[in-house]
Amino acid sequence: MQLQLTKPICFFDLETTGTNVAKDRIVEISILKVFPNGNKESRTWLVNPEMPIPAESEAIHGISDEKVANEPTFKQLSKDIYAMIRDSDLAGFNSDRFDIPLLAEEMLRADVDFDMKSMVSVDVQTIFHKMEKRTLEAAYKFYCDKSLEDAHSAEADTLATYEVLLAQLERYPELDNDVKKLSEFTTRRQNLDFAGFIGVDENDNPIFSFGKHKGKTVDEVMEKEPGYFGWILNADFPLYTKKVLTQIKLSKLNNKF
Secondary structure (H helix, E strand, O other): OOOOOOOOEEEEEEEEOOOOOOOOOOOEEEEEEEOOOOEEEEEEEEEEOOOOOOHHHHHHOOHHHHHHHHOEEHHHHHHHHHHHHHOOOOEOOOOOHHHHHHHHHHHOOOOOOOOOOOOOEEEEHHHHHHHHHOOOOHHHHHOOOOOOOOOOOOOOOOOHHHHHHHHHHOOOOOOOOOOOHHHHHHHOOOOOOOOOEEEEEOOEEEEEHHHOOOOEEHHHHHHHHHHHHHHHOOOOHHHHHHHHHHHHHHHHHHOOO
C-alpha cells in the first residue's frame, strides 16, 4: 500500500513537558516526510524547553532535564523544522487536538508565522477511534500485528503512526487514499483556531466556542463588549487563538473603510 499523494505529507510526533498547549514546551520532535514518489526523509531533534521537565512527564517519555540541557532551543531549530514541513500536509496521532496546536504555539513564539492555509491534516487517531476505538499501541498491534517497542519515543511513535495509516487504508476500502479526503474524515468539527476556542456557525460566521459568549458570533461580542477582545489577548490563551481573533478584528475594521 502506498499513499496517493499530490504533495509531501509529514507524519510527526512530539514529546513535551506537559499537555497545556499554551504553557508547555516541546522536548523532542520527530518528522517522517513522505513524498509523492514514495521516497522518505526522517529527522528527530531533542529540544531544550527552557523550563524544568516535570517528573510525571519524564516518567512517560524518559527525557530528563540533563538530557536536553545542551540541546538547541526550539527557536534555534524552528527554521529547519519549518523548512521541512512548509510544503507538506501534516499527519499524526491525536495531532489535531494536541501536536499541531502545540507546534503552532512554538512556531509563533519563535517568530515563524505558521498557519495551515495551504495544508490539510490527517489525524490517524480519529480514524482509529471511529473504526476501532483503541490506543496507539493497540492500533499498532491490531493493524500491523506488531508490538510497539519504545512507546512514547517520538521516533517510534511517528513510524508506527505512518504504518498504522497504511494498514488502515488496506483494511477499510471505504476510506479514500487521498490526503484531503482523509483530512475531512478525521476532522471532528470546524474550528478557526487549533485549540477550538473559535468555531463557525451554520453561516460560516466566526463564533466563540467557550465561556459566557459560547455560540455568539465574534462580531456581535466585539460590538457589544469590545473589552472582551483585550481580555483574551492578555489572558492565558494560545498564541494562535489570539492571532486568529486579531485577524478577524482587522478584517472587520478593513471592511468598514
